[in-house]
Amino acid sequence: MSDEIYSQNSEVRVESLFIEQDDSPVLPGMGEGEIIVVRSARRKRNISAYRQGGQIVVSIPARLSKADERAVVPEMVAKIRAQEAARTFDESALSIRIDGLLSALAPEISERPASVTWRTMQERWGSCTSVDGTIRLTNRLQRAPEYVLDFVLFHEAIHLRYGDHGEEFQAFLARFPEGIRAQAYLDGYEAAEDRLLAPIIRR
Numbered sequence: 001m002s003d004e005i006y007s008q009n010s011e012v013r014v015e016s017l018f019i020e021q022d023d024s025p026v027l028p029g030m031g032e033g034e035i036i037v038v039r040s041a042r043r044k045r046n047i048s049a050y051r052q053g054g055q056i057v058v059s060i061p062a063r064l065s066k067a068d069e070r071a072v073v074p075e076m077v078a079k080i081r082a083q084e085a086a087r088t089f090d091e092s093a094l095s096i097r098i099d100g101l102l103s104a105l106a107p108e109i110s111e112r113p114a115s116v117t118w119r120t121m122q123e124r125w126g127s128c129t130s131v132d133g134t135i136r137l138t139n140r141l142q143r144a145p146e147y148v149l150d151f152v153l154f155h156e157a158i159h160l161r162y163g164d165h166g167e168e169f170q171a172f173l174a175r176f177p178e179g180i181r182a183q184a185y186l187d188g189y190e191a192a193e194d195r196l197l198a199p200i201i202r203r
């Protein structure tokens with residue numbers, strides 16, 4: 001069973017070496033390197049797309065023409081995006097969640113974010129600029145369980161008042177009821193990503 005999983009992974013690994021960077025279509029709202037086109041010699045006609053970490057991988061037959069690729073890739077990416085949007089909190093909902101988290105767990109913190117936005121970020125789960133009150137969340141968390149999303153939102157919200165991860169910050173963060181479980185999820189996610197995306201990250 002696990003052999004099968006590993007061999008699937010290694011297929012992705014090998015083909016990832018042939019990422020076509022210059023020809024990747026750039027779509028509105030897409031960060032650089034977010035779309036990976038994989039040409040598979042084994043694939044005869046079917047085209048598939050899936051989310052792998054922060055990237056959307058579109059797998060196409062090796063012999064598909066450039067013109068067809070340009071037509072089909074945006075279409076597949078749009079399908080993935082539509083699927084994800086259907087079950088993703090929109091940005092105003094994220095602000096409301098932060099307000100709820102601070103009110104319930106940290107009433108001493110009266111600051112509220114000016115904006116909360118989804119971003120393509122490979123290296124971080126979220127970030128906060130306290131000067132202008134903006135919070136950004138990686139779109140890798142768009143399908144994470146709610147307790148994980150809330151953990152990261154709460155973390156960034158505490159940064160509205162505390163810039164570092166010092167004692168006061170930690171004391172607030174420790175009030176989050178499922179912090180240990182959420183951190184374990186994030187650590188596991190990162191480990192899986194390192195395993196699957198190593199060839200892409202290290203190019």
Ligand SMILES: [Zn+2]
Nearest residue numbers: 155156159165
């Ligand atoms: Zn932090």
